[in-house]
């Protein structure tokens with residue numbers, strides 16, 4: 668592929684930082700725009716001294732100006748865990764709405780290609796399973812997750828509208844639950860919560876009765892899927908995730924086993940609007956992008972547990 672100048676908003680975040688590494692290794696120049704609200708420069712430390720890498724501390728809700736030519740814009744900036752977006756509701760709303768408009772404006776000015784990081788949350792509490800890209804979702808427009816899921820739905824509408832109105836080349840990736848090293852340990856996500864609790868032999872906190880399902884993708888697989896979409900000639904919407912669905916209760920059991928923990932399960936109240944099921948249909952990505960996840964849950968969790976252990980012993 669020809670070397671490109673790529674802007675990645677949210678490039679110091681969990682998924683964004685892996686994308687930066689891959690794209691730099693593929694010979695591209697990267698400009699990260701990040702307000703460091705939930706991301707961390709620690710994630711991109713190794714890249715900071717690379718001459719093909721630059722970092723701008725900036726919030727995407729404010730106008731973005733880049734003088735050099737931009738070939739590609741990836742909009743990944745947003746709080747993304749329920750705890751983080753609940754703590755930063757207005758910033759989350761603006762990152763998905765105003766931030767998407769600003770990054771689309773940047774792409775329009777430079778006639779750059781554009782890729783939006785959307786989410787399985789656009790399906791809300793889905794009434795069909797697995798979820799295909801054709802499913803329109805079941806979302807509470809003013810519920811406790813709406814600052815995130817409705818902002819991302821607006822973001823998709825904005826991408827579609829700019830694409831039609833200005834002939835922009837755009838793509839949307841709907842990312843399903845992703846886990847792996849570099850997740851924030853305190854952002855309340857289920858995989859990290861359970862691993863930390865299990866390693867400390869503390870109670871494992873299951874919200875509700877643990878029968879709600881999720882499908883977990885190891886970060887390397889998710890990032891490989893996003894890169895496949897970037898490199899393809901598909902200007903469309905794609906689910907990227909691992910269809911290996913399980914209940915939250917099963918995840919707790921697996922993590923207890925893998926960590927050899929003496930933790931016990933503690934059942935807590937289920938938050939409002941917590942989706943009861945989530946499983947991606949990835950037929951489209953398999954057939955059109957020739958991508959599918961490769962890392963099984965045990966291997967991915969084992970690597971993640973090792974990393975969490977190293978973080979806890981710091």
Ligand code: UDP
Nearest residue numbers: 749855856857858860872873874879915941
């Ligand atoms: N969850 C849980 N215990 C925890 C954290 C999360 O039972 O300590 C549940 C949560 O209620 C949800 C699922 O695990 O049903 C996944 O939560 P997460 O915050 O990771 O992300 P979500 O998929 O809901 O966006």
